[in-house]
Amino acid sequence: MEEMQxxxxxxxxxxxxxCHAEIEAxxxxxxxxxVQMQEEKLEENTQLIEYEKQRYRRLNDYKQKGLKDLKAEGLSDSHVCHAEKRAKYLVQKTYLCPSRFTESERGQ
Structure with a gap:
């Protein structure tokens, strides 16, 4: 009896x-x-951030080019000023991931 116990x-x-060895394995x-999944997610986030920054730069460049074109066409200063304010507002309100940009980057 004791032997069986x-x-x-x-x-x-x-x-x-x-079980302990299986869990450790x-x-x-x-x-x-x-770790690999975290690295992949970090790389994906980095790419997303860079894409958003490039998109914002392109949008801002397009805004600047459009304003220069308006000035070159001879529009009055008041019209150009109004267009500049509206364009600045539209660029600021464009949905870009807000956490990825500081206010100084968005205000440019």
């Missing part, structure tokens, strides 16, 4: 160690995968 205890102990596999 000792055998059960040993089997239980061995089972615990097997899973953790070793998951850690690199998690």
């Amino acid at each position: 000792d055998t059960r205890r040993l089997n239980g102990l061995f089972q615990v160690h097997r 899973q953790i070793k596999v998951k850690k690199p995968m998690k």
Whole structure:
């Protein structure tokens, strides 16, 4: 009877160690995968930020070019000033991810 209990205890102990080894193996596999996923997400976010910055620069450049064209066409200063205010407002209100830009970048 005692021998069977000792055998059960040993089997239980061995089972615990097997489970522990399996869990450690899973953790070793998951850690690199998690790091790789985080690196991929960081790279994706970096690309998104750069795309948004380029988009904002292009929009701002287009605004500046349009205002220069209006001035070159001989529009009165009041019309050009009004167009400049409206264009600045539209560029500022264009949906760009707000967390990616500081106010100074958006106000340019």
